[in-house]
Amino acid sequence: MERKDVLEGLKEILKLIKPSLDLSTVNDDTQLISDLGLDSLTILLLSLAIENKFKFKFEGTLKFNTVGEVIDHIIKNAA
Amino acid sequence: MKNYFENMLPAEELAQLKYIPTIPEFVTWIENKWHDLPALSDTVNTYTYAQVCDAVARKRAMLNAMGLAKGDKVAIIDNTTVEAVEMFLAVTSAGYVAINLPAQLPAPAIVGCCMKFGVKVLAAGPAFIETVKDAPCKVVAIADMADQPAPVAVVDKDDAAAIFFTGGTTGAPKGAILPHRAIMRGSLNGCYAPGKQLGCHRYATVLPLSHVFGLIRSTMSVLYTGGLWIAAANVKETISKFPMIRPTCLVAVPGICEILMGLVKMYGKQFLGGNLRFIIAGAANVPPKLIAEFDEIGISLFAGYGMTEGANLTSGNIDVKERPTSVGQIYPGQEVKVVDGELWFRGDNLFLGYYGDPEKTAEVMTPDGWLKTGDLARFDEDGYMYIVGRIKNLIILSNGENVSPESIEEPFYKCDKLRDCLVKEDEVDGKMVIAIEILPRMEEFANTPWEEVEAYFKKLVDEVNATLPTTHRICKVTVRKEDFKRTGTMKVSRN
Missing domain, CATH: 3.30.300.30 (ANL, C-terminal domain)
Incomplete structure (x- = not known):
């Protein structure tokens, strides 16, 4: 799975969860909490949406700080 | 004359639901009443009421063999699991006092709780057993049980059954001691919901057992009504398995309801399993917008009011469309009054006091048994309650x-x-x-x-x-x- 495809997939989910986000600025270094403003409940929703789109399960909820870390994990675990 | 809540149930079901004042009597009752119905499920294995009550009886025997005396404290730390429910029922039906510790507590806080409450035994789930190995008490695995069952203990309805931490939005956490009568009154009141309730509902469980809402309404009331309680390894897993669990009911905080609505908007109503009829929402304000959104997809979101010191359930509202900002009518078994704007209540559901803190207890409980809730309330002409603020704030x-x-x-x-x-x-x-x-x-x-x-x-x-x-x-x-x-x-x- 190409890194840029995963990023695009992630952006699609983020667009649904937080339509107000300016997705053009989202990159590997984007912080989930301080840059995207995701709270613990939104992160739970994001975890469920990622699992549903990329067909794998996180252990517990998503515990990453940056978009790049999430992408790394998806590439490693997605089918 | 039947009241607001009793009118919700069909007459033949109302006749079957009696107030059972202690947990030992309750465990015996559910075993006889719902014997072969499915009771608890972790989504992989499902256990009948007979199987659950047998495990509870053998856990009682295991605890009795540890030399505990009536009233001794047994702490439980686990996720929301079948074994944790069984252990809670075992501890309380053996005459000991259960303390469900919040699963997110760090190890030093667990040790601190064991010392503060004089815990004799700590039952830990597999994910916690290593963390708690240095606790200042005996530690057992939550799955432990004896080969042979032990009978339920004889307890008084006023005996302490469990201690819950009051989180609250203000002040330091305290340990509220709930007697058997309070937990059982709250559990019975949780059985009232519109339509048929007995032996027919599947509940997806997303709340922690360390909170009264998770233990009483989301667990004990489910068992009271012969429902099936289902919880996967964690909240995320349980929600992701909704299409398989196909819950008919849910007990949740508004934040979880928001997540479910987010999933419905992304993947459609079917993501909730297709059978969900109503959600009991509480522990925080329920936004009218959320009630309206769920109503649009045919799911009723019922709001209510309660507090740890009153065994979770003081009022409930099923008329949310007409009165979306009300927390509803007062559940049976309570007297209420408004004193200088503050809601006071008393009844079977009242706690015994805060553990080791008679001063704090005296601040909130009058000598004649009224609990001063600290919440400012008003009632409309039809008896619906509205919470308008907190005195402390x-x-x-x-x-x-x-x-x-x-x-x-x-x-x-x-x-x-x-x-x-x-x-x-x-x-x-x-x-x-x-x-x-x-x-x-x-x-x-x-x-x-x-x-x-x-x-x-x-x-x-x-x-x-x-x-x-x-x-x-x-x-x-x-x-x-x-x-x-x-x-x-x-x-x-x-x-």
């Missing part, structure tokens, strides 16, 4: 007048573009004024510059100010980009 104005921040916050929650807000005192140019912090629903402001978001809410504040007495007007507005600090039940923390 009162802002004392320079003119000596008391203002409840919640009463100022209330009109803001009618705005669909606002997620949460917090009114408090703040200093401006050396003078104390009323201030508000607002957290927007950012999804409502797609591609909107931040200045316009701020301007929108400043205009809203102006509009609300125009309806307030001049002394109550908000003088400082902050629109937040980051979430508020929240309590364990996702309420906005006022500390």
